[in-house]
Amino acid sequence: MINVRTSGFAPAHTVAARAPHRGARGFWLLFAIEALFVAGMLALALALVLPSRAPLARSADFATVRDAVWARVNGTINDPLTDIAPGISVRASSVRGFTLNGRIYYYYFEGQRGFDPLSRGAVAQRDAVTWREIAGTGWENLKDCPNGTLGKSDPVYVFDIKDDQNKSSFQCQTKEVPYPYFDITNALDLAATQGRKQLGDDEPADAKALDHKDKQR
Secondary structure, three states: OOOOOOOOOOOOOOOOOOOOOOOHHHHHHHHHHHHHHHHHHHHHHHHHHOOOOOOOOOHHHHHHHHHHHHHHHOOOOOOOEEEEEOOEEEEOHHHHOEEEOOEEEOOOOOOOOOOOHHHHOOOOHHHHHHHHHHHOOOHHHOOOOOOOOOOOOOOEEEEEEEOOOOEEEEEEEOOOOOOOHHHHHHHHHHHHHOOOOOOOOOOOHHHHHHHHHHHHO
């Protein structure tokens, strides 16, 4: 007797796996995250590029200063005309500035001839920037600094500042000048270094000419 076994192949079953479906809710959530990321990068870029305060005025006072300028230009505030050249008359404030809350402001309009001290060349650009930095410290209200190192051998920084309206004297004994006194010393240091010759360029012109002749021999 012969037993014969036959082996068959079991039928294959195909199971279809369903791909996860991303609904509208997930799409908008992802979109919101990307939008927040882009907005954050834009805000960071603006913070690095834009100045921290408006020139010649604190940011909080910019609108007040602008309105005061327009009030003088359009005649709302009495601002008499002054002759600066034959046939040329301008508002007095555009030449001598105007006082607002104890500060003197000068102004000019972009694209037009200016008559303020900076536009006339009476004040150098670097001097205007230096004074802007010093004025931003509120120096007229500063007293002797309370947070200096006060060491016996520490240098003493003496400040004597005045303008047309205010005058103030104070000092700080310290190794490292603290804020806001540092803003004053830093502005003065930067102004002192601008315009200086490079190291090694202090040789007089006649000495340089002699050196040049010697090299040609």
